[in-house]
Amino acid sequence: GAVVSQHPSWVICKSGTSVKIECRSLDFQATTMFWYRQFPKQSLMLMATSNEGSKATYEQGVEKDKFLINHASLTLSTLTVTSAHPEDSSFYICSARATGGVGNQPQHFGDGTRLSIL
Amino acid sequence: SQKIEQNSEALNIQEGKTATLTCNYTNYSPAYLQWYRQDPGRGPVFLLLIRENEKEKRKERLKVTFDTTLKQSLFHITASQPADSATYLCALDLYNQGGKLIFGQGTELSVKP
Numbered sequence: 001g002a003v004v005s006q007h008p009s010w011v012i013c014k015s016g017t018s019v020k021i022e023c024r025s026l027d028f029q030a031t032t033m034f035w036y037r038q039f040p041k042q043s044l045m046l047m048a049t050s051n052e053g054s055k056a057t058y059e060q061g062v063e064k065d066k067f068l069i070n071h072a073s074l075t076l077s078t079l080t081v082t083s084a085h086p087e088d089s090s091f092y093i094c095s096a097r098a099t100g101g102v103g104n105q106p107q108h109f110g111d112g113t114r115l116s117i118l
Numbered sequence: 119s120q121k122i123e124q125n126s127e128a129l130n131i132q133e134g135k136t137a138t139l140t141c142n143y144t145n146y147s148p149a150y151l152q153w154y155r156q157d158p159g160r161g162p163v164f165l166l167l168i169r170e171n172e173k174e175k176r177k178e179r180l181k182v183t184f185d186t187t188l189k190q191s192l193f194h195i196t197a198s199q200p201a202d203s204a205t206y207l208c209a210l211d212l213y214n215q216g217g218k219l220i221f222g223q224g225t226e227l228s229v230k231p
Contacts, residue, residue, distance in 0.1 A: 006161070032217055041127075043207065043223040044162070049216055057216070093161050097217050106152055107219060109161030 001027050004096050006110025013084065014118055020080045021113045023094030029074040030096035034107065035067070038091045050077040084117045091115075120145040122210055124222040131198055132230055139193040139225045141208035150211035151184055151191050152219065155204045162207055166193075198229045 003026040011019055023033055031052050036044040048069055049057045056069035066088075068080040077096075081088055091114055095107035125140035141151070150169050154162035168175045168184045168191070175182045181194040195202050205226045209219040 004161075034218060043221045046218055046220075049218055091159075095161070105217075106164035106167055107217075108164065109154075111161045112159070114159070 002098070002108040003027055004094065004108045004110040006094055006113055008113060009111060010114045012116045012118065015085050016083055017117075018080055018082045019084055019115060020078055021092055021094070021115075023077045023079070023096070023110055025075045025096045025098075025108070028096075028098045028108075030077075030098060031074065033071060033077040033094055033096045035069065035077075035079050036093045036095070038093060038112075044093060047079075052077075081115065084115070086117045089115055089117045120220075122146065122208070122220055122222045124206075124208060124225045126225055127223070128226045128228065130228045130230065133199060135198055137195040137198050137202070137227055137229070139206050139208075139227070141191040141193070141222055143189050143210060146189075146210050146212060146220070148210040149213045151182075152209045152211060153180075153182055153191075153193050154207045154209060156207055156224065157204050165206075167211075195227075198227075200229050200231050203227055203229050 033050040050071040071077040093112040
């Protein structure tokens with residue numbers, strides 16, 4: 001149980017393109033999903049917290065107009081990297097927590113999206 | 119300043135030995151501490167969670183300790199196997215932060231046959 005599916009797993013596109021990444025909880029409902037970014041040999045850095053039916057909460061230094069987050073249902077959150085540039089190239093990972101659980105519940109992670117901007 | 123540090127970037131041990139990974143933090147008061155495993159190119163996988171009022175938690179060959187006085191958690195893998203080779207991440211779950219996690223930089227464990 002507790003499977004999170006992330007799609008696509010790999011994207012290569014030209015500079016200036018907008019890229020949408022989907023994160024789905026397959027067998028549970030998630031009021032809250034999280035979006036992370038990870039550079040090689042570094043840890044996960046939280047970008048934003050996505051709440052179903054409300055605006056996302058962005059971490060300091062993350063441009064909300066650059067990284068658009070939509071959490072329209074209890075099983076789907078999307079991250080759109082708008083007008084992507086080479087410096088946006090990274091490994092993006094989402095996670096979800098089951099509804100009703102906070103600190104006593106682990107986060108379940110997708111397998112990440114490798115984004116390469118040429 | 120607030121920091122979370124894992125003892126080393128890489129740890130090499132022989133198969134069958136016990137691997138011990140360290141996670142230290144400063145200027146945080148976590149309600150929970152979690153350990154995850156991450157394989158290259160994959161998302162992290164949850165392993166164990168320990169609460170602030172718990173000293174130790176076990177799951178099969180895994181053991182986690184949590185000392186809130188020392189601000190330290192130790193993660194042990196007994197009878198290690200080459201399949202245990204991966205990066206291990208500790209994460210702090212803070213009070214009243216909406217469930218978000220603060221991750222350490224990870225320790226890359228390599229178990230040699």
